[in-house]
C-alpha cells in the first residue's frame with residue numbers, strides 16, 4: 544500500500560518560496576505518510592527552478608514525477624513541451640503504482656470551448672493582450688494542438704485498457720465544465736471570455752469512454768474545489784495558486800484590517816506595503832495553506 548500526493552501550481556518563483564518553505568511542505572508530506580509525489584504543472588516559470596523543486600523532494604527519498612503547466616511552457620519549445628528528456632516527466636507516460644494501477648501524466652492544453660465568446664480571432668487577440676500564454680511558442684493553433692493531444696490520449700487510454708490497467712490521470716488543464724466559474728456580474732464578463740484558456744471538456748468526454756479511469760487530478764484554475772464524482776470518475780482540483788489568492792492571505796487582510804474590500808487584485812499592493820508583517824504571518828500559516836492544496840491518492 545502506498546499514498547501518492549499530487550501538488551499543482553506551486554509557482555515557487557512568483558510566490559518567492561524558499562527552502563524553508565519547501566521544508567514545511569515536506570514535513571506535511573512526511574506526517575501524512577506519503578510514498579510518492581507528482582507535480583501537476585506551474586511549479587515555476589522557468590525549467591531550472593522547477594527541476595530544483597523535483598530534486599529537492601526526491602532527496603527525501605520520494606519517487607517524484609511531474610508534468611508541465613502553461614507557466615513552464617514559456618521556457619520550452621514545442622518539442623520539449625511534449626517530450627522533455629527526464630525520466631520523471633510523465634506526458635502520455637505512466638508510472639506503475641501497483642500491479643493493476645498506473646499514474647498517467649498528461650500536460651494537456653485548451654480549445655477555447657469554455658469561453659463565452661465563439662469568435663476565435665477575438666479570442667486570439669485577447670490572449671495576446673491579457674494572457675501569460677502569449678509567451679508560449681506552439682506549432683499550430685490552440686484548438687488543433689488540443690485535437691492532436693486528444694488523439695494521443697485516446698490511444699494511450701486504449702492501450703492501458705487492453706493491458707487491463709486502472710488509471711489515475713493527472714493533468715494541468717481543466718477537463719470538465721463543472722469546474723469552470725462563470726461570473727454573473729457584468730463587470731467581470733472579461734473573465735468569462737478568458738475561460739477560453741482553462742482547458743477542454745473534450746478531455747472529460749473522452750474519459751467517459753474509459754471506465755478504467757478511476758480519478759482525475761488537475762490544477763490551473765487557482766481556485767480550489769471539493770471533489771466531484773462525474774459519471775463514476777472522481778475529479779480533484781486544489782491548486783496552490785499565487786500568494787495573493789491564498790485563503791491565508793484573506794485571513795491576514797481581515798485579521799489586520801488592512802482593507803475594507805476583500806479583492807485579491809488589491810492584495811499584492813497591500814502585501815508589498817506590509818511585507819515584514821505578511822512574512823511573519825506566512826511563516827506561521829503556510830503549512831495550513833499547503834495542507835489544503837494537496838490531493839492524496841491511496842494505492
Ligand SMILES: [Fe+2]
Nearest residue numbers: 552585763765
Ligand atoms: Fe498556475
Ligand SMILES: [Fe+2]
Nearest residue numbers: 585612613763
Ligand atoms: Fe496554469
